[in-house]
Amino acid sequence: MENVIRLSHGAGGRMMNDLIREVFATPLDNPILRQMADASACNLQSANLQFAISTDSFVINPLFFPGGDIGSLSVHGTVNDVAMAGARPLWLTAGFILEEGLEMGVLERVVRSMGEAARAAGVQVVAGDTKVVERGHGDGIYINTAGFGVVREGVHVGPQEARAGDVVLLSGTVGDHGIAVLSQREGLRFETDLLSDSAALNGLVEALLDVAPHTHCLRDPTRGGLAAVLNELAAASNVGVEIEEAAVPVRPAVAAACEMLGFDPFTVANEGKLVAFVPSGEAQAALAALRAHPLGQDAARIGTVVAEHAGLVLARTAIGGRRVVDMPLGELLPRIC
Amino acid sequence: MEGLRAVSLESILAQFRDPDAARALAAAIRTRSTRPARLMEFCGGHTHAILRFGIPSLLPETVDLRSGPGCPVCVTAAGDLDRAIALAQVPDVILTTFGDMIRVPGSRLSLAQAKAQGADVRVVYSPLDALRIAQETPARPVIFLGVGFETTAPMVASTVLAAEAAGVRNFTVFSTHKLTPPATRAILAAGEVALDGIIGPGHVTTVIGAAAWRFLPQEYAIPCAIAGFEPLDLLRAILSLVEMVEQGRADVTNTYARSVRLEGNAPALAALERVFEVADVEWRGFGVVPASGLALREAYARFDAARAFPVDVPPAKELPGCRCGEVLRGVLLPTECALFARVCTPQNPTGPCMVSAEGACAAYYRYGERI
Numbered sequence: 183m184e185n186v187i188r189l190s191h192g193a194g195g196r197m198m199n200d201l202i203r204e205v206f207a208t209p210l211d212n213p214i215l216r217q218m219a220d221a222s223a224c225n226l227q228s229a230n231l232q233f234a235i236s237t238d239s240f241v242i243n244p245l246f247f248p249g250g251d252i253g254s255l256s257v258h259g260t261v262n263d264v265a266m267a268g269a270r271p272l273w274l275t276a277g278f279i280l281e282e283g284l285e286m287g288v289l290e291r292v293v294r295s296m297g298e299a300a301r302a303a304g305v306q307v308v309a310g311d312t313k314v315v316e317r318g319h320g321d322g323i324y325i326n327t328a329g330f331g332v333v334r335e336g337v338h339v340g341p342q343e344a345r346a347g348d349v350v351l352l353s354g355t356v357g358d359h360g361i362a363v364l365s366q367r368e369g370l371r372f373e374t375d376l377l378s379d380s381a382a383l384n385g386l387v388e389a390l391l392d393v394a395p396h397t398h399c400l401r402d403p404t405r406g407g408l409a410a411v412l413n414e415l416a417a418a419s420n421v422g423v424e425i426e427e428a429a430v431p432v433r434p435a436v437a438a439a440c441e442m443l444g445f446d447p448f449t450v451a452n453e454g455k456l457v458a459f460v461p462s463g464e465a466q467a468a469l470a471a472l473r474a475h476p477l478g479q480d481a482a483r484i485g486t487v488v489a490e491h492a493g494l495v496l497a498r499t500a501i502g503g504r505r506v507v508d509m510p511l512g513e514l515l516p517r518i519c
Numbered sequence: 520m521e522g523l524r525a526v527s528l529e530s531i532l533a534q535f536r537d538p539d540a541a542r543a544l545a546a547a548i549r550t551r552s553t554r555p556a557r558l559m560e561f562c563g564g565h566t567h568a569i570l571r572f573g574i575p576s577l578l579p580e581t582v583d584l585r586s587g588p589g590c591p592v593c594v595t596a597a598g599d600l601d602r603a604i605a606l607a608q609v610p611d612v613i614l615t616t617f618g619d620m621i622r623v624p625g626s627r628l629s630l631a632q633a634k635a636q637g638a639d640v641r642v643v644y645s646p647l648d649a650l651r652i653a654q655e656t657p658a659r660p661v662i663f664l665g666v667g668f669e670t671t672a673p674m675v676a677s678t679v680l681a682a683e684a685a686g687v688r689n690f691t692v693f694s695t696h697k698l699t700p701p702a703t704r705a706i707l708a709a710g711e712v713a714l715d716g717i718i719g720p721g722h723v724t725t726v727i728g729a730a731a732w733r734f735l736p737q738e739y740a741i742p743c744a745i746a747g748f749e750p751l752d753l754l755r756a757i758l759s760l761v762e763m764v765e766q767g768r769a770d771v772t773n774t775y776a777r778s779v780r781l782e783g784n785a786p787a788l789a790a791l792e793r794v795f796e797v798a799d800v801e802w803r804g805f806g807v808v809p810a811s812g813l814a815l816r817e818a819y820a821r822f823d824a825a826r827a828f829p830v831d832v833p834p835a836k837e838l839p840g841c842r843c844g845e846v847l848r849g850v851l852l853p854t855e856c857a858l859f860a861r862v863c864t865p866q867n868p869t870g871p872c873m874v875s876a877e878g879a880c881a882a883y884y885r886y887g888e889r890i
Contacts, residue, residue, distance in 0.1 A: 187635070188631060188635055196865075196866050197866060200866075428538075437532065441532070443644075444876060446571075494887075496887070498573075499571070499572045499573040499750075500536045500538065500572065500750070501536055501537075501538050501541035501542075501572050501573070501574075501577075501750045501751075501754075502538050502541060502542060502573075502577065503572050503573020503574055503575075503576045503577050503750075504573045504576045504887075505570060505571060505572070505573040505886040505887055506885070506886050506887025508884070508885045508886070508887070511865045511866055
């Protein structure tokens with residue numbers, strides 16, 4: 183374990199997983215936390231309900247980007263984590279760490295955006311906190327949101343639930359958010375009409391579970407992208423995954439930006455997409471339900487879960503070759519030549 | 520950067536990744552190849568593309584692909600990296616670098632670790648970004664760590680010329696730039712690995728021109744096929760080399776004609792000529808290779824970081840157990856190194872070949888060529 187925190191520790195790949203395992207998991211250990219799901223399903227014995235609770239912090243820079251801002255993102259991100267537990271998100275808390283000198287107008291814009299996002303998602307922000315740190319000790323605004331929802335009856339979604347034979351569905355194009363944000367960040371300006379896909383997915387999940395209640399896994403591929411999610415699920419469920427590269431939808435502008443920078447679109451962040459592992463009997467209905475929803479119009483079947491090469495994700499490449507889709511390490515570093 | 524014309528790029532990608540054409544080329548290679556052909560792709564970007572598209576799984580057993588030293592991060596000598604880190608630690612200096620360099624372990628630490636300990640190290644995508652930083656912070660010296668072959672060096676030369684024209688006084692370059700034909704000669708001269716053909720680096724050759732590789736057939740009787748980076752480019756180049764091997768013929772073929780000309784790119788070469796001169800430089804894995812590097816000319820001495828900041832650098836230490844040098848010379852496959860995937864992984868790299876996106880070991884690990 184390193185003795186200093188590095189940027190890669192927060193980038194959603196191997197280094198972050200190691201940090202969680204080695205520094206956080208043991209002192210905070212309990213049976214629920216041990217499952218390492220994005221939102222934890224918790225039983226309340228007397229009420230015979232399962233709750234899903236999640237928390238996420240948002241430190242994105244720039245605060246405003248094409249298609250979203252830190253406010254709407256902080257709502258979407260946590261709503262989605264709760265939804266990925268097969269739960270209906272109900273309530274959010276919001277904690278703010280504000281940097282001294284932040285313009286009030288900026289904060290107002292962010293909070294208005296949060297309100298709109300919460301209303302559109304059908305959730306309520308029910309508790310909050312504000313702290314201010316000295317100038318130079320923050321990045322304008324940091325937001326933490328925690329979310330609370332009720333797991334839908336009869337639904338058992340979790341990272342260990344994948345089974346050989348499951349169909350892998352993806353709700354739409356990958357890489358939009360990461361490239362949209364990169365296009366705004368200092369040092370990399372190129373013209374694209376690309377918007378972040380930041381969106382609340384709870385409605386899409388409801389539509390999916392209505393026709394595919396036995397869905398085994400749900401995950402939104404945020405930092406680390408599609409590659410990270412597939413690898414995490416393969417490892418947690420001890421199964422192999424095989425995907426068809428040509429079946430993964432990628433917008434031309436995203437593909438072009440990734441080519442120029444040497445990024446793999448499979449490792450770029452998304453904020454409005456989900457991956458579902460669905461038993462084969464419900465897969466066709468599930469895909470149709472996704473495509474019928476405004477947020478899933480580009481949904482596609484991208485692969486299958488297999489018993490072989492447990493823990494490994496393989497892909498058939500565009501030209502018919504075979505390669506491994508590896509867990510991304512950490513920060514994306516563009517190539518040199 | 521210019522606006523992306525998404526439609527035309529998409530059609531280009533479709534053209535050069537057409538699965539039917541790929542199948543046909545792979546079948547042709549399998550049919551034509553009757554004898555062993557050991558081919559070296561000089562360029563790390565080629566190794567990466569070959570593995571990323573799963574090309575080895577389409578080739579016959581007779582074709583053996585070896586990665587060469589075309590990974591600029593990998594061939595940066597330990598002493599140069601240590602010097603770059605020492606420069607980053609000079610008070611007030613902003614050290615700008617391409618991303619890959621920051622994770623390579625030096626003798627004592629990496630640039631990333633130096634950054635975590637307080638050095639101002641910034642990743643840039645272009646040397647022009649570094650110049651912009653210098654112009655925005657005139658009170659602080661900005662050093663650009665120049666890594667790369669003939670593809671990258673012209674950009675750096677242009678940036679030095681731009682700095683000169685704009686009268687910028689706080690911008691310097693620490694040049695570790697290297698030239699590819701001399702390294703290729705060094706591999707052949709060493710005679711450690713018998714090569715039947717070379718896949719020529721597409722971007723480098725766009726600058727230096729296909730004629731620059733004529734010495735391969737003329738002096739070594741080895742064929743060379745210049746390749747682009749799309750899967751069909753690489754399959755075409757491999758087929759071209761296999762055909763020449765089967766015919767006992769050595770020539771330079773250009774299968775990347777949409778980018779590569781015989782004479783190369785004149786303005787790029789002119790910029791190089793103006794700012795840089797050829798020097799004997801050290802390559803990781805090779806020692807000093809004569810006339811294989813670029814140093815800033817006397818006329819541009821004021822833009823030379825090595826001259827502006829003469830830091831003391833203790834002697835470089837070897838990375839224990841690391842066999843990157845042999846991998847870079849094409850003598851060892853990554854999978855043949857005892858440390859590969861066991862001790863040395865992208866997360867815990869022993870040497871630069873596992874760190875860099877263009878490193879052979881990283882490509883082998885990432886795309887699944889594991890033991």
